[in-house]
Amino acid sequence: MKYVSAFDLKRNYESMKDEIKEALDRVLESQRFILGEEVEKFEKEVSSYLEVAHAVGCGSGTDALFLSLMSLDIKEGDEVITTPYTFFATASSIAKLGAKPVFVDIDPLTYNIDTDKVVEYITPRTKAVIVVHLFGLMTPVEKLEPLLKDKGIHLIEDCAQSFGAWRKIDGKIRRCGTIGTFGCFSFYPTKNLGGYGDGGLVTTNLSSLAERIKRLRAHGCSGEYIHEELGMNSRLDAIQAAVLRCRLRHVDDWNRKRRIIAERYRLLFNVYKISEFVKAPSEDEGSYHVYHQYVVRCERRDDLSKYLDENGIGTRVYYPLPLHLQPVFKYLDYRRGDFPEAEKLSQDSLALPMYPELTPDEQEYVVKTIAKFYR
Structure with a gap:
């Protein structure tokens, strides 16, 4: 493994x-x-x-x-x-x-x-x-x-x-x-x-x-x-x-590599036919995304994260509880349902491995393992 x-x-x-x-x-x-x-x-x-x-x-x-x-x-x-x-x-x-x-509330695409x-x-x-x-x-x-x-x-x-x-x-x-x-x-x-x-x-x-x-x-x-x-x-x-x-002096090169990795993820999602289960992040027109994190939206997020961990793949959840529902902000009187898009994203978002040195073989292993989970 x-x-x-x-x-x-x-x-x-x-x-x-x-x-x-x-x-x-x-x-x-x-x-x-x-x-x-x-x-x-x-x-x-x-x-x-x-x-x-x-x-x-x-x-x-x-x-x-x-x-x-x-x-x-x-x-x-x-x-x-x-x-x-x-x-x-x-x-x-x-x-x-x-x-x-x-x-x-947030834009569900960006x-x-x-x-x-x-x-x-x-x-x-x-x-x-x-x-x-x-x-x-x-x-x-x-x-x-x-x-x-x-x-x-x-x-x-x-x-x-x-x-x-x-x-x-x-x-x-x-x-x-x-x-x-x-x-x-x-x-x-x-x-x-x-x-x-x-x-x-x-x-x-x-x-x-x-x-x-x-x-x-x-x-x-x-x-x-x-x-x-x-x-x-x-x-x-x-x-x-x-x-x-x-x-x-190196940050532009690292950001360029991050963008290549992001595009490779998108291509691999299509190759392994998982795009109906895993939605790649959006990049709106006129923007240069630098992919600090590569955060997808996916079905059965928690089960997928556990499966990937069992297969040696690290993931993170950003963020499992939106700020308006944090205990410390209870005094603001927000309720569940006030910001539905943020709440949905907190339930189905998952950050896949992302750093400039991530190799194509490692990326393919990540996506192949995701495909196995959904099959």
Whole structure:
């Protein structure tokens, strides 16, 4: 029996071991471990890659969201619209500031927030909308951005799973994290651009907000031991920045390989005649999906996942319980049935193995095993 893991970091490390060690040695020789030159260089390099004016490193993707909301003075009584089908941090960052997360159902094809429904949930208390570019596919933010701008509502892009993704807007390629007031990135090790620990990034085209994020990430400090406001301790480590500088040079190639793997899955689903049981993820026109996860919709999800595990194939369920049904958000008074598309997806979605080093033979074994299950 073969073994195919859901994700394999070791193969990636083997491919660039010497490059990483050289970067780590550079930091160790400098003995500068918090912020400093490595972080500054990474911020410049990543802002150039994304084509955004400012990039500010921080401690995690969760902190990136929290810092963004803090800098907009989101507070108790405010409302922030977002999706119920995403990682917990998107909504918890809102709630931790005392604001109210307001959920909007998803598009069943893209899994992202249904942009056509957002306007129905806007109230005088709405201060921001957080869209999540889930699993590597950008939300069509061009539908939302002009509307929100007219209403004085901030657009925040949660880009934790979508580094390198883009959409063609008005004939131009626009990368995720460059359209809204803020883009929020995670560099958790399994991400398309992942570090070797926690790390995050906030992007913006507004200089005043970039400066405020820099203050807030360091206890609201504007000078040595001078604190203008209450901030937090969320500084990017130099070691993580050095690793990310190395990995940034390869991320486009890795994303290209992810797209090849995604297309191979689609072809294999047809070859093994399982398309009626397993639905491949969608990629809407004008989008460049980077497949952080390869999430299918399938019949008898839990039974299939168990069968694949018994045959040495790792899978994951993202996410088994939508945010509006989480116990911690009971006070929001949402009920089962409020967001039917998100609830359906939580019951039939399954992430198959996906990483740049996944081989064609391993992919065929995965699909062949799925076919055996349904036969």
